[in-house]
Amino acid sequence: KNEVEQSPQNLTAQEGEFITINCSYSVGISALHWLQQHPGGGIVSLFMLSSGKKKHGRLIATINIQEKHSSLHITASHPRDSAVYICAVIPNYGGSQGNLIFGKGTKLSVKP
Amino acid sequence: NAGVTQTPKFQVLKTGQSMTLQCAQDMNHNSMYWYRQDPGMGLRLIYYSASEGTTDKGEVPNGYNVSRLNKREFSLRLESAAPSQTSVYFCASSDWGRGRTQYFGPGTRLLVL
Numbered sequence: 001k002n003e004v005e006q007s008p009q010n011l012t013a014q015e016g017e018f019i020t021i022n023c024s025y026s027v028g029i030s031a032l033h034w035l036q037q038h039p040g041g042g043i044v045s046l047f048m049l050s051s052g053k054k055k056h057g058r059l060i061a062t063i064n065i066q067e068k069h070s071s072l073h074i075t076a077s078h079p080r081d082s083a084v085y086i087c088a089v090i091p092n093y094g095g096s097q098g099n100l101i102f103g104k105g106t107k108l109s110v111k112p
Numbered sequence: 113n114a115g116v117t118q119t120p121k122f123q124v125l126k127t128g129q130s131m132t133l134q135c136a137q138d139m140n141h142n143s144m145y146w147y148r149q150d151p152g153m154g155l156r157l158i159y160y161s162a163s164e165g166t167t168d169k170g171e172v173p174n175g176y177n178v179s180r181l182n183k184r185e186f187s188l189r190l191e192s193a194a195p196s197q198t199s200v201y202f203c204a205s206s207d208w209g210r211g212r213t214q215y216f217g218p219g220t221r222l223l224v225l
Contacts, residue, residue: 099170
């Protein structure tokens with residue numbers, strides 16, 4: 001079983017829709033990251049969370065440490081939001097060295 | 113600032129050939145990482161360097177070697193390429209410390225025939 005699971009794997013939305021991508025993990029963590037991989041391949045970090053909620057523009061990320069779950073929301077989606085969204089966690093067990101464990105990603109396509 | 117740069121962008125190798133992937137960062141970061149990304153799988157850590165002068169194995173180190181040449185540069189070497197090493201390779205860097213944001217290079221697409 002993967003330590004980080006994302007759902008859905010693929011998501012198609014119409015422009016303007018509210019989008020939610022989910023991430024569940026099975027290990028204790030010190031932080032969780034959301035990343036965006038553009039169609040051209042580049043990867044950028046969107047958020048780093050250890051508790052609560054963060055907002056940047058139309059993007060909102062939440063985390064529930066007790067339930068081992070995080071969500072990434074996109075409000076008023078736009079075709080330029082089309083990308084792969086990747087969840088990654090920093091496990092807090094000994095020997096992990098603080099290295100990221102990645103989910104397989106959610107491919108989002110927003111149609112005009 | 114260029115951020116994290118990688119060369120080459122694309123490479124085709126024959127089985128058994130060797131090559132070195134280069135990575136450099138200009139953000140004065142202590143830690144650097146090499147990942148591979150394969151279809152249907154998440155990014156997987158090959159090697160990392162927590163600070164200049166140190167390197168450690170990640171999840172999938174077999175068939176690779178690394179060199180942390182200085183604080184800026186971290187190279188990945190394939191001594192004898194195999195078709196299973198066909199992948200997209202990403203270099204990343206971050207400040208030292210657990211959970212720091214990682215900054216990724218543009219990737220190197222490698223095809224081993």
